[in-house]
Amino acid sequence: MNVISNAGELGGQTRKVCLAIGVFDGVHLGHQQVIRQTISDAQQHEATPVIVTFDCHPNSVVFPERTPPMIYPMWKKLHVLESLGVDTTFLIHFDRAFSEISAETFVRKLVADCGRVFSISVGSTFTFGHKRGGDVALLKKLGQELQFSVHGLAAVALDGERVSSTRIRDAILKGELDAATQMLGRSYSLCGKIIEGDKLGRTLGFPTANLEVAGLALPPRGVYAVHAKIDGKIHRAVLNIGFRPTVKSATPQVRAEAHLLDFHGDLYGQEMQITFVNKLREEQKFASIEVLKTQIESDIAKARELF
16 A cells, blocks of 8 residues: 655646545444445546545644544554555644644645545544534535535444444453454454563563553453464464563553464564453462462463463
């Protein structure tokens, strides 16, 4: 998939495009409906379907204290968009200056820069622009003037409730991963790049891959039997999510560390996707590192039985 940061890269007025606009965190069932509409429009008009999204959640700039934990890091979101048949993603840098652009100015500039825009698809409750001054009604008004059609697609409902990124985050935080999976339309996975840790696991004889999970919605703390996908290959693993209360730290922070069973190798910098099999136990504080080591051995044995 082609990821661009400037609409001019689309080819100007010679390029025919159909746009879908949104944050698309999780790329859930409702988002997929918007994307399918965009791809359908593009096929009808022999145009290119383009996803217009942002390099961070808008709240992180406008209301930092209300920034939600994200379902996916950016690299995973882009992978999912590509899997749905998206040809191009226009990734807008969202900063303070961009947040102050009026809704009408944003649309006019987007249409002028993107080329021949045939349609714009969004969710029916989508708002945008400075102080959220734009909505579907404004898009339709500008569409009549600038000659593009607008699809404001109604939300998808599941179990009588609207599917949303907020609802999925809540399900993840509560450990209701089957519900998250249903709303996503694919198995929920915790995704992160593998970063260097303090190598405590290696010292104990159980080396771990530490995931970069800052800013992500995490399942409840504890130890899980999981499948870890790296570079297309799936490994059985045991995952710990928590603050490691047995280990003294001046700045405790939540970590996600996976011990891959029967694996040896360097994984730093690679992308890992974790899917959950079963929870083995809650997070615990042990009397000593030796007791912790014995418990890890027990966790691994229990995971092998489950697998």
